[in-house]
Amino acid sequence: MENSSLINKLEKYKKEFLEISKSIRKEHFYKKKKYKKFLEKYSVLEKIVLLYEEYKKILLSIKEANYIIKNDSDLEMKELAITEKYKMLNTLRSLEKKLQKLFTFKNKKDTEIVEDYRNAILELRTGTGGDEACLFLEDILRMYTMYFKKIGWKYKIIHAQRGGIKGFKEIILDVNGDQEVYGNLKFESGVHRVQRIPKTESQGRIHTSAITVAVLPQVDDIEININLNDIKKETFRSSGAGGQHVNKTESAVRLTHLPSKIIVECQEERSQHKNFYKAMNVLKSRIYKNIMDKKLKERSIKRKSLVSTGDRSVKIRTYNYPKNRVTDHRIHKSIYDLIGFMNGNIQNMIDYLKNYENNI
Known part of the structure; x- marks a missing residue:
């Protein structure tokens, strides 16, 4: 269920986002020729990081649902957890699609930078x-x-x-x-x-x-x-x-x-x-x-x-x-x-x- 390669990629983007975030706040950085490009990257990475935080919350909720399904003796709670789990799985797939779309900006060799x-x-x-x-x-x-x-x-x-x-x-x-x-x-x-x-x-x-x-x-x-x-x-x-x-x-x-x-x-x-x-x-x-x-x-x-x-x-x-x-x-x-x-x-x-x- 948890996509480890996707998580690793998202962690790298989060690290890059934090680095750019620090850089653009430095005095005189706005005078650099690449300032506008950094802002474009920052804008896309911010969207990725926000989706990543949402993605992690959904993963955590699915883990909690799995625990209830496996261990809770209350049948009504189990049924509710199963229903919620499938809703969250659909949300997870939707988030993955949005993330894949945003990933295109990283493909510099394909001349497709923040299109x-x-x-x-x-x-x-x-x-x-x-x-x-x-x-x-x-x-x-x-x-x-x-x-x-x-x-x-x-x-x-x-x-x-x-x-x-x-x-x-x-x-x-x-x-x-x-x-x-x-x-x-x-x-x-x-x-x-x-x-x-x-x-x-x-x-x-x-x-x-x-x-x-x-x-x-x-x-x-x-x-x-x-x-x-x-x-x-x-x-x-x-x-x-x-x-x-x-x-x-x-x-x-x-x-x-x-x-x-x-x-x-x-x-x-x-x-x-x-x-x-x-x-x-x-x-x-x-x-x-x-x-x-x-x-x-x-x-x-x-x-x-x-x-x-x-x-x-x-x-x-x-x-x-x-x-x-x-x-x-x-x-x-x-x-x-x-x-x-x-x-x-x-x-x-x-x-x-x-x-x-x-x-x-």
């Missing part, structure tokens, strides 16, 4: 639907930003390209928070489809449009090494907000990573240096995501799951306005509160996706 606890880069792009797709992208952008505000995350616009009439053709956000930012948003990657009567439709016909969402985990310099000789840098005049400054200086930056053909643009800052820095961050995240996608696809074949593969070509969700319905096609789940959903109440759907992924 869910990273900040994220969120990319939205129009698909089919012309101007209506641009309007829908703006609606989805509003949905996400309202969600971020509800849970206390911060975001910055890295790049934005306006639509022909209204809305956006493309927008990229830098999302930061003290919870599982990437762990929550990763389920949003894929094609989002809308069914509604466009404002531009005079005859009241329902149209179908689509946008693509891509979620990238933010990475550190030490995790992705980019040779600057492999990058083609171009500058151009910004087309965004900025008054007279827009037409006078070439502050916008376009980076092309020649080996992978990945292209990144940034024009939101007035400084070319700041735009270059932001574009580099996006570029690193995209290269890193390409590496991780290969691993995720291998896993998804084994697990027969498309929930967290990050495949951007998969139609994951439909927003049906006439029926006030949001449907996630991966888990066949519908929520009949489209207005609330579009106002940022998306956590329930994310939780459904998490539970599905954890239980397959």
Whole structure:
């Protein structure tokens, strides 16, 4: 019943947690380059240690139940102990699943370090639907930003390209928070489809449009090494907000990573240096995501799951306005509160996706 190898692993993690806990409390430690990474480790290890303490309590309770079953002469007490024992065994299995999920952060050789606890880069792009797709992208952008505000995350616009009439053709956000930012948003990657009567439709016909969402985990310099000789840098005049400054200086930056053909643009800052820095961050995240996608696809074949593969070509969700319905096609789940959903109440759907992924 008691898994000795698991206990040994948990004891090592507890020891590491206590060591990190002491280190980050030392004066001037926050100035070190690895401070953020230590905090990420601390966050995950804290969760492991808390689950471990709960795990030990359950093991102790099972031992007590076994003693009653073996030695107590009261049949009613024995039956009660047997019932409680089976409940605790189910809890134990559930805790082991949660622990196994958290263990992934230790697998550094597999470049999978605290994945869910990273900040994220969120990319939205129009698909089919012309101007209506641009309007829908703006609606989805509003949905996400309202969600971020509800849970206390911060975001910055890295790049934005306006639509022909209204809305956006493309927008990229830098999302930061003290919870599982990437762990929550990763389920949003894929094609989002809308069914509604466009404002531009005079005859009241329902149209179908689509946008693509891509979620990238933010990475550190030490995790992705980019040779600057492999990058083609171009500058151009910004087309965004900025008054007279827009037409006078070439502050916008376009980076092309020649080996992978990945292209990144940034024009939101007035400084070319700041735009270059932001574009580099996006570029690193995209290269890193390409590496991780290969691993995720291998896993998804084994697990027969498309929930967290990050495949951007998969139609994951439909927003049906006439029926006030949001449907996630991966888990066949519908929520009949489209207005609330579009106002940022998306956590329930994310939780459904998490539970599905954890239980397959």
